[in-house]
Amino acid sequence: MLPALLCVIEDDPIMGESLADRFRLEGFEVDWHTDGESAWSALQTRPYQAVISDIRLPDISGDDLFARAVSTRTSNPPFVFITAYASVDTAVSLLKRGAADYITKPFDIGALVDKIRLLTGAGIPDQAMPAQSDLGVSEPMRRLAELVPRVAGRAKSILVTGESGVGKEVLARFIHRHAPGDSLPFVAVNCGAVPETLLESEFFGHERGAFTGADRQKKGYFEQASGGTLFLDEIGDLPLLMQVKLLRALQERRITRVGGEHDVEANFRLICATNRDLAEQVRLGKFREDLYYRINILRLHVPALRDRPDDVLWLAHRLVRHIASRLGEPVKLFHPSAEARLATYGWPGNVRELQNRLERACIVCARNMLLSSDIFEEEGTESPAITETDTPLDNYMAACEDAFLRAALMQHQGRISETAQAIGISRKSLWEKMRRHAIAAESPIDAAK
Incomplete structure (x- = not known):
């Protein structure tokens, strides 16, 4: 298997060299660019499996480079942005347009390596994976x-x-x-x-x-x-x-x-x-x-898929990799709200329904990242919306947690103990999260009727 090819865009010589050296030591092939225009030229000819880009570059910004890629190319590798200058508007905009992630300096380079391994499907060590088999993880x-x-x-x-x-x-x-x-x-x-x-x-x-x-x-x-x-x-x-x-x-x-x-x-x-x-x-x-x-x-x-929920996301990630390979496109990512909905949906059609929904979403969706509404088109647009405050990532993750909790409560007809056990937290923790997100104990039951 050939090593995954990465595009690193970083004008700081120390940071750029550190990133390139670390990823090469991890078994990746790396092209390091110090400006946006040279990276853009390389994107037209090189089969990158992921892009790691700074926001502030000497010519065009990483944001502008990404916007150009989204508007002119039918498929793009996952983009992960790094910056020392966190911006609410930029973070929200990039994530909404399909960027894989947005992280601020200083960051843990080991965690970044793990993230890129997940995005590219590159050999994650067995000891880093949960117990699994060729048939599933449940x-x-x-x-x-x-x-x-x-x-x-x-x-x-x-x-x-x-x-x-x-x-x-x-x-x-x-x-x-x-x-x-x-x-x-x-x-x-x-x-x-x-x-x-x-x-x-x-x-x-x-x-x-x-x-x-x-x-x-x-x-x-x-x-x-x-x-x-x-x-x-x-x-x-x-x-x-x-x-x-x-x-x-x-x-x-x-x-x-x-x-x-x-x-x-x-x-x-x-x-x-x-x-x-x-x-x-x-x-x-x-x-x-x-x-x-x-x-x-x-x-x-x-067993039916609803009786082995641990397998849902494991299967979903394998299926989108297979679909991407068949279509000759980069592997699409899942927005957290999409993962939450996948994990809590009942799957009456079992794995066949999961495969059909994902195949349709991968074919129709032009973005890099699949939203819940791409997979469950009958349920409408994303909710709740991400609000713009002084802490974009906190609010982004809070919105995802809110969606996950509401879906889990609906699946279990509002039963607190059953829901808490299913998502792996205590009843007290669930009550606290519900109070923080203003989720009424009876509302999931009403919504399910």
Whole structure:
């Protein structure tokens, strides 16, 4: 992986050299500019992943440079501004226009390095990160990630359950990656999307001339997955007749193509997924009991996203990085109010809804920073507004805290103890914050009605 490329704009020779040297020691590639115009020229040709700029420069100001970049370029790297001359108007203006941060000198250069690592996605040391796994940071997903390597190479059949959109196929692919063998096939099939008239041909394959239009031999899903993994999504939608044939294929590990005369070996690992209660389907006679016990040797459950809120922001940051990579654009940042809303929203559509909302926001939003209203367009513009006083950062963070508390209280129907526990503070601290922000104890409940 290539080192992240930074643009440092600082006319003070001591400060500029210190920043450049420190970031190079941290593994970054650095271009150091002492004026705005040379930095602007470099921005046109160099693929910077972040810009660190002083406000006061000998030619144009950092503010003017940023305004020029926002008005003339479709995408820009994150800008972090540093200055010894804090200004209320400048701070508010820059943050509202999408600057990543605004900090005053003297500052902790180590904290700045950590911030730039987050903005660029550059190798944050594992010890600096919270406990996490490839599946998530919440305890249920970490337990799943720990269990999979122990069972992936031993279980011939696994049933994955969970609501629609929770990431059942993601778990299936994770299991496949931990199974022994390299470059083995992974065949994913949505059972509800295959027309009933084509089920047998699609699953078993067919010989040339087996029916009208069969102008060549075709391998079915069972054969395509031989040696690897067959993932049957929404297996509860499979008709009873096909369930019988699937059971036989699982028992014998051999199949016969439509129109064929000889058996063909089909040895695959089966992962089935469903958002239905298969035990209830068995009771209603809509799912075969023998097949249910055959595929339910090992059951893994993926919780709904609302039941693992710790994963929301972790997923959101990963998703925007993937979206940015696909679009060939710098990674967009989240405004604190957007993070607060993401963390407190109920996510009825689970991870699929999160992905769809973020993809739309990244495509439509021209700014570097996503506001809550970019992701939840139906909720209107940002509220509350940032006021201009003598302490811009304090008021900026206070506005974000206000939005976070109101959203958390609404999510928990105004229950103080439950809200305090959910956001990790004491009841007394929550009451004090509510009094400071003039949040009435009953107002969240009224707003939720």
